[in-house]
Amino acid sequence: MQPTDRPADTGTDSTAVEGVVAPNPGPLTLDGTRTWLVGAGSVVLIDPGPALPEHLARVQAAVGGRVVDAILLTHAHADHADGASAAARAFGAPVMASSGTLARTGLAGRVLRDGDTVPVGGSGDREPIAGTTSLQVIETPGHAADHISFLLLPDRWLFTGDLVLGEGSSAVLHPDGRMSEYLASIRKLEALRPARLLPGHGPPVEEAAARLGEYRRHRLDRERQIELAIETGSRTVSEIREAVYGPLDPGLRAAAEASVSAHLVHLRERGLDAPEPGPGMFETLGPPSEQDGQLEGGTP
Numbered sequence: 001m002q003p004t005d006r007p008a009d010t011g012t013d014s015t016a017v018e019g020v021v022a023p024n025p026g027p028l029t030l031d032g033t034r035t036w037l038v039g040a041g042s043v044v045l046i047d048p049g050p051a052l053p054e055h056l057a058r059v060q061a062a063v064g065g066r067v068v069d070a071i072l073l074t075h076a077h078a079d080h081a082d083g084a085s086a087a088a089r090a091f092g093a094p095v096m097a098s099s100g101t102l103a104r105t106g107l108a109g110r111v112l113r114d115g116d117t118v119p120v121g122g123s124g125d126r127e128p129i130a131g132t133t134s135l136q137v138i139e140t141p142g143h144a145a146d147h148i149s150f151l152l153l154p155d156r157w158l159f160t161g162d163l164v165l166g167e168g169s170s171a172v173l174h175p176d177g178r179m180s181e182y183l184a185s186i187r188k189l190e191a192l193r194p195a196r197l198l199p200g201h202g203p204p205v206e207e208a209a210a211r212l213g214e215y216r217r218h219r220l221d222r223e224r225q226i227e228l229a230i231e232t233g234s235r236t237v238s239e240i241r242e243a244v245y246g247p248l249d250p251g252l253r254a255a256a257e258a259s260v261s262a263h264l265v266h267l268r269e270r271g272l273d274a275p276e277p278g279p280g281m282f283e284t285l286g287p288p289s290e291q292d293g294q295l296e297g298g299t300p
Helices: 053-063 084-091 099-105 179-192 208-231 237-245 250-269
Strands: 017-021 034-039 042-046 067-072 095-097 117-119 134-139 148-153 157-161 196-199
Touching: 017 053, 034 053, 034 196, 042 053, 053 084, 067 084, 067 117, 095 099, 134 179, 157 179, 179 208, 179 250, 196 208, 208 237, 208 250, 237 250
Parallel strands: 042 067, 067 095, 157 196
Antiparallel strands: 017 034, 034 042, 117 134, 134 148, 148 157
16 A cells, blocks of 8 residues: 555644655655645645556545545646646646746646645535635745745645655756755745644644744755855865865766756855856756655765
8 A cells, every 4th residue: 555644633634634655665755755645624735746546546535535636736747737737637637837837747727826825625526615725836946947836725734746745855956946946945835834734745734833844954055065166266166075075976976967067056146156057957867856855865
């Protein structure tokens, strides 16, 4: 049986939450991508995951006889969004995502903007229940330009996609990943004071404030390491990567250099003298969705 996450019930049927883990484990996806089911009488799906028939079957089993009101996407990376078309057909539900995600995936659907809300729950007739139970859209670029998160209200559970993981730290890979946006998004989430984090990879995080603070400090510490490497003579991306990360498996070097490049862009934005960033992940190993979760988690 594929593992699931069932966070403690909040006491309201409309906010029952269950995570179904896709069978795509690996060093870069941790134990697999999580598809979150939110609701009881009817449900909203967050991130249908990779296009794997066996994962869709497990999600269908978890949904049971309930109606799916909507399919939400945090971003366009393949391990989160490639299963959206099949899920939409299987459940007869609309896709909702940021305009960037819809453009990148080619999917038709409702555009979600910062501050929008998606009602949660219902009687199974596709009419969402009245009241305050909803998912609030939070624009959180940084890991990817199109990334959004979802805050479940009134419980303040935060679905973080790839912005914050259940283990390790998330990759920010130039050019799509921007460090200035990532740090701003982490601070934005800190200001929301979420009660619990429900990530796209790894287990739920109960100490939300502590984890967000760790993520912010980790990025600032990494940037200081890169500044020190530059001050001591490293002038190319590969030299900085070697100074900061030390020996790395060849399969992770391009991702490390894309991360270094994201920091170099940020240093330049701050007006500091920094080397030119490298070409980034798209020109080397492909979309950053295939590199998430291990570079920083494996080499903190």
